[in-house]
Amino acid sequence: MQVELRGSLAKNAGRFASWASQKSGRGSGGVIGGRVALALDPKVLEKVSLGKKIVIVTGTNGKSTTTSMVREALKSKGRVASNVLGDNMTGGVTAALIEQGEAEFAALEVDELYVPAVARAVKPAGFVLLNLSRDQLDRVGEAGAVEARIRQAVDENPQAFVVANCDDPLIVSAAWDAKNPIWVSAGVTRTADSVTFPRTNTPVVRSGDSWHVPGSSFARPEPAWTVEDGAVVFAGAAHPLALALPGRANQGNAAQAVAAAHALGVSIDQAIAQINKVTQVSGRYARRNLDGRLTRIVLAKNPAGWQESLSMVEEDACIILAVNGRVGDGEDLSWLWDVDFAPLQGRKIIVCGERRADLAVRLEYADFEFELVETPQDGLKRAPEGNVDVVANYTAAHGLNNWISREYEEAK
Helix, strand or coil: CHHHHHHHHHHHHHHHHHHHHHHHCCCCCCCHHHHHHHHHCCCHHHHHHCCCEEEEEECCCCHHHHHHHHHHHHCCCCCEEECCCCCCCHHHHHHHHHHCCCCCEEEEECCHHHHHHHHHHHCCCEEEECCCCCCCCCCCCCHHHHHHHHHHHHHHCCCCEEEEECCCHHHHHHHCCCCEEEEECCCCCCCHHHCEECCCCEECEEECCEEECCCCCCECCCCCEEEECCEEEECCEEEECCCCCCCHHHHHHHHHHHHHHHHCCCCHHHHHHHHCCCCCECCECCCEEECCEEEEEEECCCHHHHHHHHCCCCCCCEEEEECCCCCCCCCCCHHHHHCCCHHHCCCCEEEECCCHHHHHHHHHHCCCCCEECCCHHHHHHHCCCEEEEEEECHHHHHHHHHHHHHHHHCCC
8 A cells, every 4th residue: 555655646746747847837847757756656667657568669860750650550559658759768758657647558769778777667568679870979888888788678578579670780689589579671871880790799791781790690680571662561562651751761760660560459551541640750850931931850960860861851952050069969079070961062051059160160171161150040040931951969959949939839
């Protein structure tokens, strides 16, 4: 009885903290509620996850988008809890499950470093493992170290199916011993971070779409799911996609989301129909008319993410590049030198953000012409009417979204 009372008090206190944060305007409430609840009852995450079929989505790039896709696909089966604002550490996950306590399912975006702890608490029905590459070295560390954390979570949860990207050797290494692997060919943008295989510390040899590790049994698994000509292919049948979100990477994300939903009993066509409804993710991707500037925000926070995002920009768009260097972004921006900005040659480019000088130096060495302003808001004011694509890292994108909400959407 005392245990139940403690859990109930923790949940109620967490709900109140989230509500108070939202009402006071100090935050979204997506983290503080979970932190308060966990402080009162360290076991509260285990308690609020009981009875739910939970899918954990993780990887370097695409977590928020794929989680949104999984969430939409599962809605055809019942109520779905999810950390919709992307608060993907233990506090955010806990707050989401407390807030949506009656849901039968949960689609949870989880930061790579927190996957073992969260999985230990929630005992997931499945994992979706997207990709691993260099990201925030000052916080996350090398991709190989992240692989070890995810592998640990997979090994500790043999009950879970594992939807894994077979094109990424680091993901394959993490999922290799899974009891229920579901291999998906989702593609990779960057291969420089997987030149050696974590389990052998020997080179990965690539040939076309395939790869193998000489002198071992490790090689690209045969995928059960693929993406071909804009369709998800499973068991020889092609199921066309009509995604509202741009880019080849989002087709791969969709294929993994469909595979996860299918593992939980959703039909392929129903899952795709639901995923096609995803038009934006936390204010990203959707175009908004801002005084004649048809503005779209694309998140890019590491070399692989930037490379993919640069492939999504419209040919006729003014390009605003925004970089900050806060804790949420990683304070080490040396990775900017690993990004190939060649797709932007000849375009109108505006550079901004708190670390705009770092990006300006990088572009000057590559002989780019650009305009330098202080903030993304200043960049929008300098942009001509028509399509404007903002490629921004995490806090720059978040700050711009908040500004747009205040200045344009809340005023309506």
